[in-house]
Amino acid sequence: MSALRQVPRSVPTALIVEGLRQPRRIANSLLSFVITHPEATFIVDPSVCLDVDSRAVAELPAVLRVAVRPPADTVATITALRERSGSGVDFALPTHTHWDHVCGLLDLPELPVHLHRREHDWVMQGSVAPVGGVREALRGRGIVPYELDGPPVLTFTTSHDLFGDGSVVLVDLAGHTPGSIGVLAHTATGWVLLAGDAAxxxxxVDLIRQKAGYPGALADEDRHEAFRTLHRLHAVKDRVAIIPTHDHIAAQRLPA
Structure with a gap:
């Protein structure tokens, strides 16, 4: 498992972690991860497309665009993948369907996507999309749906064993979106959980603090369920390394 190259930006802590004022600023970035398994190499959260402002951010409400617009030097997912040594990727696996976890697919039109069926139905059904910057990235491509129909794992109520060997297990992290998942992977240094935007x-996770009300209340689909999921993450934090997709420093613990 490795994180693709990305440029961090310094953001006020008070906009990320509810009620936390110190340190005054923290590093935030739009990360993507590559996991290599004997059966496949895949990307988790293809986060940024080329020309992201016009192709994805423009579809967001103005009140949200102000908070989430990426800086000009943000690295597009396709650019970071081309820099990476080794083979290409076989499929994408988003932790959830917000623009900054799927819009990189716009530059990878032939890449299949493994997607939690509940999440797919939420974002693709109906005449009006529940969130902007997502449908175009998923429309017309190969979707491999899956269910979280496996047993509880650690503190998480349902799961899906991606390859059937226990090495990569998808777990329920609902709340931020209805079908949010985490990717629990066994690595050379132990278990790592890519937690998407559950935090x-x-x-x-350490302090059991929700996302700040702005922009968190606009981003979480079910604030109460998201808080329950955060408690589950806190309960397991000493057993697995938890990496939120936007925590730039946490991601640096992974191999380059």
């Missing part, structure tokens, strides 16, 4: 920063 934006590990301080939330």
């Amino acid at each position: 934006w920063h590990t301080d939330q």
Whole structure:
């Protein structure tokens, strides 16, 4: 498992972690991860497309665009993949379907996507999309749906064994979106959980703090369920390394 190259930005802690004022600023970035398994190499959260402002951010409400617009030097997923040595990727696996976890697919039109069926139905059904910047990235491509129909794992109520060997297990992290999942992978240094946006920063997990009301209340689909999921993460934090997709420092613990 490795994190693709990305440029961090310094953001006010008070906009990320509810009620936390120190340190005053923390590093935040739009991360993507590559996992290599004997059966396949895949990307988790293809986060940024080329020309992201016009192709994805423009579809967001103005009140949200102000908070989430990426800096100009943000590295597109396709660019970071081309820099990576080794083979290409066989499929994408988003932790959830918000623009900054799927819009990198716009530059990878032939890449299949493994997607939690509940999440797919939430974002693709109906005449009006529940969130912006997502449908175009998923429309017309190969979708491999899966269910979380496996047993509880650690503190998580349902699961899906991706390859059937226990090395990569998808777990339920609902709340931020209805079908949010985490990717629990066995690595050379132990278990790692890619937690998507169940938390934006590990301080939330350690301190059991929700996302800040703005923009968190606009981002979480079910604030109460998201808080329950955060408690599950806190309960397991000493057994697995938890990496939120936007926590730049936490991701640096992974191999380059």
